[in-house]
Amino acid sequence: MNKFFLSLTIIFSINAVASAEVFIISPKNGAKVSSPVEVIFGLKGMGIAPAGVNFPNSGHHHLLINLNELPDLKSGIPADANHLHFGKGQTQALIELDPGEHTLQLLLGDWMHVPHEVPVVSEKVKIFVLD
Numbered sequence: 001m002n003k004f005f006l007s008l009t010i011i012f013s014i015n016a017v018a019s020a021e022v023f024i025i026s027p028k029n030g031a032k033v034s035s036p037v038e039v040i041f042g043l044k045g046m047g048i049a050p051a052g053v054n055f056p057n058s059g060h061h062h063l064l065i066n067l068n069e070l071p072d073l074k075s076g077i078p079a080d081a082n083h084l085h086f087g088k089g090q091t092q093a094l095i096e097l098d099p100g101e102h103t104l105q106l107l108l109g110d111w112m113h114v115p116h117e118v119p120v121v122s123e124k125v126k127i128f129v130l131d
């Protein structure tokens, strides 16, 4: 009986990770917005935990701004103007952006800011910031 429940738990955990999905709820792709831009983060199949807290199947959001390529997915995500960390577990942010075209993308990182073994990364959203 115990073995049966253990198997169920393991299968459930693996499924939760395999189906994890991160996405930008707002702004929508192609949106014309004004700065500061309110960005709302979405996450399915995993939990949010602050940086430094090692909790299974969880992580915190990183907003990638105007990147042509993803950072190295095997090491810590850089922290600079193009890689913003939300280590308190925030699920939205107000971002100052210059007028013009910008891209936004989310990448989940674990408690040590490293992407997960199966990286949880969103589609890229292209927005136009008005004068």
Ligand SMILES: [Cu+2]
Residues within 6 Å of the ligand: 051, 060, 061, 062, 077, 085, 086, 087, 109, 112, 113
């Ligand atoms: Cu981080």
